[in-house]
Amino acid sequence: MVKRKTTVILLLVAAVLVFLPLGVPRFYTYITALIVTMGLLSTSLNFALGYGGIYQLHHGVFYGTGAYATAVMITKLGYNPWLAYIAGPLVAAALSLVMGIICIRLSKLYFGMLQISLGSLVWAIVFRWYSFTGGDDGIHGIPAPSMIGSSKGAYYFTIIVAGLAMFLMYRILHSPFGSTLQGIRDNAVRSQAIGVNVRRHQLAALVMAGFFAGVAGVLFVVVDNSVFPDLLFWTLSLEITIMALLGGWFTFLGPMLGAAMIVLLRTFVSTVTEYWTFAMGILLMLVILFLPEGVLGKVFEIWKSRASAEDRG
């Protein structure tokens, strides 16, 4: 019942996405592309956090690395953009592997803090390596292939790639690997006892999460044509976590919904007031205090209770 409702809504949303650029001003196309990118990013975070139970506190570093790798390859090393788009996520995945190997020995908060310190190291290097990465200025005016250079082109590229990525993540999470991962999240000791290599599974999950974050980074470069060191700073990582939490981190589509809400709110609240950060802080507080399962989580809960009430007759 829940699944049928979800599928219907998804189809509606997909239809809207496909036809959006034809009807609305260019700005909304741009915003939607941004939402889809951030949604992909927070879903990739949730891959590790919600489904894996890993304290992924600095996920943004993989996103930023994917974006910067792509940007640097195109502008400083002169690679063909298509090549860079494929290489970017691979670099992010490689970083994820390296960081994962270093951090995986620790658990919970320690894992998170070590990840933050490693991530901060990456940020500091990118931030200070002015000649290679543009430092504080970032890199801008990154050219895209003419096919996807226009607003519409970038938009369709984004929703196609993001759609594929989301689909892939969904299949992985609903495969035996995904079930094992969730089993580890719920009870690592028991999983170990029945012969599951906990470390290896978690590492694989981290690499996958990092890869998809890198894909989101590539999409950002396509949509915005620039990269900035902020993409690697810890505040962004926490913002992505807020998106996942707001949407509902025990659901697959929750983070995407959370991303949509945050990006829309930020865009429109910023035109009215300069205190968006305050508003986001209050919003986060309310979610933690009253809605810890997130908006989508709450919606599903209600649908389920309604469905079971109907079944009971």
Added chain:
Amino acid sequence: MSLDFLAYFYSPGVVCQILVGLSRTVILFIVASGLSLILGVLRIPNIAHGSLYMIGAFMAYTVSRVVGGGITGYWMAIILAPLGVALVSFIVERGIFSRLYEREHIMLFLLTFSFSLVFGDLVKMVWGADYRSVPMPTSFQGSIPIFGLPFPIYNFFLLLMGPIVAVLLWLIVNKTKMGKISRAAAVDREMVGAVGINVSLVFCIVFVIGCFLAGLGGALVAPIVNVVLGMDHTLIMECFLIVIIGGLGNIWGALLGSLIFGLTQSLGILIWPQFGIVFPYAAVIVVLSFRPTGLLRSTW
């Protein structure tokens, strides 16, 4: 990268650089010790600690504006600003935090993050977005020559304040009854509650003291930096890392961590100025690779 530093080794430049690094250590230690206290006893990773540091600096500015510059204004700022921050933290703790001690760490972490967002904008609302300059009292102005190089007098004053605060903190934690109770509560809060002690009150006091320290750090650093929005962001990350490498909840660990941070940065600048700020992070990674739970014993 300049390898000339090898020739520098016993030069006045290095001594001065070490002293400068130590004065930064003092500020880091004061703030990080507060963070460590809260983390050790209440098990809350308080990201808003950086915002409280910032509020301390802004309050110091306001006090010195109201009372007037000069030495009285300064000392009043140093005393009143941290008290103001302590008051704010008291309200927050009684109002919200005390109800949430049972939640998972990541939720508390995110809750303190939401507070840092709110405080950040509150500071903007109250004080506006301008530069704020806290006047340096005349007795602290100028510099004294260390091996011929000018070393600001105020930094010297900080070097004296550091050990004073450390000793006072040690006395409170180890020699007072409250300190002993809070150390016990850090290890086993249920037991402490069972013995009949009001754990909630203990937590409140510890939280307020920790935040007082953050405010004190902010007030002390105000005359030498610019009091601006955003001064909380890098500081809080540094303090967290200091606490982690020192050992959660361990005050001496916070001192050790601050020493490592302050010195690696200032010496790093001497060796490789462009990447000076990378050295502390690298040091953190080295420490955590060998001692993942921190250099000194943690209270967890």
Added chain:
Amino acid sequence: MKRAMIVGLSVVLLGFLGVSFSYGANTIKVGFVDTYSGPASVYCFDVVDGFKMAIDAINAKGGVLGKKIEYTTRDEKFNPATGLAMAKELVMREEVDILAGTINSATTLAVSDFAKKEKIPFLCTFAKSEKITGEMGHRYVFGVAENTRMIGKATAFAVAKKPYKKFWVAGEDYEYGHAVGMASWRYIKAMKPDAELLGQTWWKVGEADLAPYITPIVQAKPDMLYMATGGVGNLNFMKLAKAMNLMKEMACFLHTSIELSNLQALGKEGPEGIMGTVNYLFYYPETPENKAFVAEFRKMYNRPPKVGALYGYAAAQLIAKAYQKAGKIDKEKFITAMEGLTVDSPVGKLEMRKCDHQLMLPMFYGVTQKSPQYPDFLIAGDIMTIAGKDYLPTCDEIMKVRQK
């Protein structure tokens, strides 16, 4: 709960639609992207204040071509990512006629690139990177503020007669810092062939604790230190200079050290003896135009104008006069009309140079000192005026860098 969801969704939708509608089409819309929060904002408020003062007068006389000039602002928070996003929103949603801003050079370059793509005129009203009208200049961008090439040349002009041989450049590691530091050094070296650069030091933008960086410089003993900082960095440096009495060890030169925003923020604690350059001083020259400008600004805003006010005011005059000359509201005609246009300003007549779209502002050089007339802050003494045509890089120089 279902009702609540419907209400919630409708609110979001209404928000989507509602906020999208703005002013009518009978106005000329200028969109400012600038830093309105954080330390740099103190400069930027002056820009829109000067702009507003000018357009109020223009609109009172009936506007331009029968239309009133309006403006709207967006806060980039001194962050290029945010600034670019704001510029996109202004163009794609608000549909402004002209973009203006910003104080952050990196944002300006990013927005300039965007303006080129969108074919919309963009007036740079504060950022100073020479790339803006130099290497990355193009038809759609105009420099209303001075640029680092100009600053560098003016610096060399100012110290040409001084006996300094050994130099050190230090500052913040970003576009403006590198540009102003290196430009100054290049032109100093051109004017003084036997000058020597002992070293360079760069720290991260906004770094507050400069003592570890400055101490090694003192040890190296240069004759003159050129400070390549901006915004908060200026204040951090000037505070440290006072604490260490750096002026005793070496000559210190900092662009905008004599500017009111900095000196006012430092108050009575400001360091005396720091050399500097700036494009506007409210107390000099004491011409009728400047006095009238200052009086009107004081009446409207209850404070003396800072350099940003000049940029904003000049921008407004340029926009109004260019549209008038163009005869219609057309972006291309507007640009053509801007080229070579001369407008009146508190510092005299200013020409928007055709070859590189750079406004030819005069530069003032001075040294910080106390003044009995202004007890709350330091002012500039020993003032020297350098005319625009004397220190702007030549059109040939600009064309050469654009070729590369």
